[in-house]
Amino acid sequence: MKVHIDETRCCGAGQCVLLAPEVFDQRDEDGIVVLLTPEPAPPHHPAVREAAAVCPTSAITVDEDGGGA
Amino acid sequence: MSKVETGENAHRDDERTGHDAQGPHGEVVRLPMVSPGPLEPPGAWERLRERCPVATVELPSGDRATFLSRYADVRAMLSDPRFARPAAGDDSARLSADGAGGVAADADPEYELAIPENGAPHQRWRRQVGRYFTAKRMAALRPGMTRVAESLLDEMVERGQPADLKAALGFPLPVYVICELLGAPAEERDRFSHWSDAFLNVSRFTQEETRAAFGEFAAYMRDLVAAKRAEPGEDLLSMLIVEGAALPEEERLTDAELLATGMGLLVAGHETTANMIGKMVALLLSDRDRWERLLRDPSLIRTAVEEVLRFDANLGGFGIRRYLSEDLDLDGKVLPRGTTVCCGMSSANRDERVFTDADEMDLARSPNPHLTFGAGPHSCLGQALARTELHVVLEVLLRRLPTLELAVPTGELRKVEGLLVGGLREVPVRW
Numbered sequence: 001m002k003v004h005i006d007e008t009r010c011c012g013a014g015q016c017v018l019l020a021p022e023v024f025d026q027r028d029e030d031g032i033v034v035l036l037t038p039e040p041a042p043p044h045h046p047a048v049r050e051a052a053a054v055c056p057t058s059a060i061t062v063d064e065d066g067g068g069a
Numbered sequence: 070m071s072k073v074e075t076g077e078n079a080h081r082d083d084e085r086t087g088h089d090a091q092g093p094h095g096e097v098v099r100l101p102m103v104s105p106g107p108l109e110p111p112g113a114w115e116r117l118r119e120r121c122p123v124a125t126v127e128l129p130s131g132d133r134a135t136f137l138s139r140y141a142d143v144r145a146m147l148s149d150p151r152f153a154r155p156a157a158g159d160d161s162a163r164l165s166a167d168g169a170g171g172v173a174a175d176a177d178p179e180y181e182l183a184i185p186e187n188g189a190p191h192q193r194w195r196r197q198v199g200r201y202f203t204a205k206r207m208a209a210l211r212p213g214m215t216r217v218a219e220s221l222l223d224e225m226v227e228r229g230q231p232a233d234l235k236a237a238l239g240f241p242l243p244v245y246v247i248c249e250l251l252g253a254p255a256e257e258r259d260r261f262s263h264w265s266d267a268f269l270n271v272s273r274f275t276q277e278e279t280r281a282a283f284g285e286f287a288a289y290m291r292d293l294v295a296a297k298r299a300e301p302g303e304d305l306l307s308m309l310i311v312e313g314a315a316l317p318e319e320e321r322l323t324d325a326e327l328l329a330t331g332m333g334l335l336v337a338g339h340e341t342t343a344n345m346i347g348k349m350v351a352l353l354l355s356d357r358d359r360w361e362r363l364l365r366d367p368s369l370i371r372t373a374v375e376e377v378l379r380f381d382a383n384l385g386g387f388g389i390r391r392y393l394s395e396d397l398d399l400d401g402k403v404l405p406r407g408t409t410v411c412c413g414m415s416s417a418n419r420d421e422r423v424f425t426d427a428d429e430m431d432l433a434r435s436p437n438p439h440l441t442f443g444a445g446p447h448s449c450l451g452q453a454l455a456r457t458e459l460h461v462v463l464e465v466l467l468r469r470l471p472t473l474e475l476a477v478p479t480g481e482l483r484k485v486e487g488l489l490v491g492g493l494r495e496v497p498v499r500w
Contacts, residue, residue: 011195011446014204014453018371026203030196053436054375056448057148 001045002066003052005035009059016051016060023048024060033059039067098126098136100411101386107482107493108352110382110428114138114416123399126411129272132162134390134409140420140440142399143388143412148445152391153187155409161392162409164271164489171270171279173336174489180283183325184333192446193320197313198330199450201250201305207453210246211461217245218465226500231476234496239346240339243458247338250454251331252304253293260289265336266488271387273487290331294324306331334451342455344485344492346462349377351496352430353463355479362432364471367464373432374459379418379439380430383484383491388412389443414440470500 003023012031016024023044025034040048052060102111117124117138126136137143146152155161157176164174172180185191218238225237241258248255267274267282274282294306301307306327313321322330353359353373363369393408404410418439419427442449449455466473475482476497485492 009446011448012199012203012450013442013448014202014207017204018453018456026205027200028203029200031199031201031203032196050436054438056442056444056452057446 001040001042001048002063003035003038003040003048004061004063005033006059006061007032009057011057011059013056015054015056019051019054020044020047024051098124100126100128100134100136104382106480107484108348108355108382108479110415110419114413114419117413118416118420123402123404128162128164128387130163130166132164132409134162134411135404136388136411136413138413138416138420140417140423143414143417143440144444146391146410146412147389147414147440147443147447149391149397150188150446151395152393152397152410153191153447154390155392156186157181159392159394160407161390164387166272167276169270169272169274169276169279171266171268171274171489172283172332173269174271179280180287182329182333183323184329185326194322194326194330195446195450197309197320197322198305198334201308202451202453204453207457210250210454211457213249214242214246214458214461215465218242218461219469222465222469226470230499231497232499234350234498235343235347235493236495238462239350239496240343242346242462243339243342246454246458247335250305250338251293251334252297252302252306253331253335260285261335261339264289265340268332268336269340269489271487271489286332287328290328290335291324294327294331305334337449337451338454341490342458344490345378345381345455345459347493347496348381348383349374349459349463350466350473350498351475351479351482351493352377352380354473354475354498356430357474359430359432360473363463363467367467369432370460370463370467372435372437374456374463375437375439376430376432376434377459378441379424379434379437381441382415382419383493384415384441385489385491387489388414389447412440414443473498473500475499 010033012026014026016033017026023037023040025036027034049062052062098113102113104111122139122142124136126134128134137146155176157178164170172182185194221238221241225232244258245255264282264286267279270279297306298310301311309322309327363373388411391410393404393406395406397404421427442452476499483494485494
């Protein structure tokens with residue numbers, strides 16, 4: 001799995017951080033998403049998929065075939 | 070944009086030419102729509118989703134607007150960066166008759182708020198304020214919120230049963246939290262509550278009352294901003310002033326923007342959450358199996374809160390509005406510039422195209438991409454705060470009062486009327 005984020009779309013809702021704190025964070029200076037782990041390990045995949053599905057600005061995309069994990 | 074699969078072309082032709090406020094059966098659809106019960110969705114939603122997803126509706130003012138009821142349409146409309154809410158000076162549809170609408174209902178040059186509406190200026194404002202509402206900052210508030218919730222519940226239990234859960238917990242908790250955040254005194258909550266109601270007025274107050282409340286509220290906030298400027302504290306308004314001083318001058322929030330931000334946050338920070346706490350408890354207690362399931366498995370609290378947010382059918386009668394500043398092509402139909410669009414988020418949340426068994430409350434539903442906080446660049450700024458408060462309330466109630474039950478039949482719960490936001494007037498409980 002490979003995760004992509006679009007900072008320009010992000011509105012700082014923070015759902016991704018609540019769901020997958022190992023993968024996503026928010027910048028202190030403006031609340032915008034930070035991708036901590038572009039290729040998360042399989043145990044995090046369900047939470048990452050959920051984060052992408054509920055992101056209010058569709059700023060997260062998941063490439064299921066990408067990455068080594 | 071989704072393609073429309075059902076056969077409503079004939080009706081759409083009517084709409085294109087006639088502009089009558091008609092639903093699928095030719096009846097006039099008026100907002101707010103009528104529900105069969107205090108927790109039930111209006112029956113019209115399903116009919117509109119199936120047969121007239123882009124409907125012409127009549128507002129209390131008599132003005133016409135376009136109501137979107139399907140998930141894909143509502144989400145696309147809210148996410149469209151070209152459009153923002155109706156603003157003072159445009160020719161958008163009025164909600165209220167007689168100019169009585171509060172600031173949030175009907176923009177008016179007399180009380181316009183200085184928050185940038187759209188585009189890059191909005192994003193600049195949003196990011197300056199949004200940094201104080203991140204998931205981590207809200208998580209850090211959680212222990213304090215839990216202590217406040219526990220002490221409010223202790224006081225409620227001491228006073229005896231039955232009790233009004235909204236007055237005892239649902240209202241004071243979010244007021245306390247937003248006042249702490251903003252650095253405003255929570256003891257003023259009765260005044261804040263009146264000002265908030267007037268801010269959100271559609272038909273409860275007269276124009277004079279609405280304007281007088283706005284004047285008092287603005288004067289109060291102007292003094293508060295001046296006090297923070299003179300002597301900054303640890304609160305959000307102070308941080309916006311102090312940390313903003315490090316920014317280039319053109320990026321700093323002006324006093325007018327600080328004033329509007331403070332007013333907006335105070336209203337949004339307690340009114341909507343207070344209502345949602347009451348509705349959450351009522352929805353979960355109205356079917357004992359829901360409450361029992363959460364008692365058995367509190368790990369469902371997170372998904373249960375999202376499902377309550379999705380399922381709530383009493384969010385407000387007008388949805389979030391957008392003013393079309395240019396023509397919009399919606400599934401091959403042109404909505405002309407100047408149209409006011411009401412985005413029916415709660416109807417969208419019941420759309421079977423997106424949510425399996427949409428009329429069933431599934432406390433474990435996941436993912437749950439409901440639109441209760443909106444979507445797109447204007448999606449609710451305080452949603453991490455609201456979620457944290459709802460999680461805390463539910464966790465504390467399940468732990469402290471597992472025998473909680475409604476003290477009246479569900480059908481006797483009374484809805485908040487006449488405001489932009491929906492809720493229950495009180496939530497009578499026993500334990």
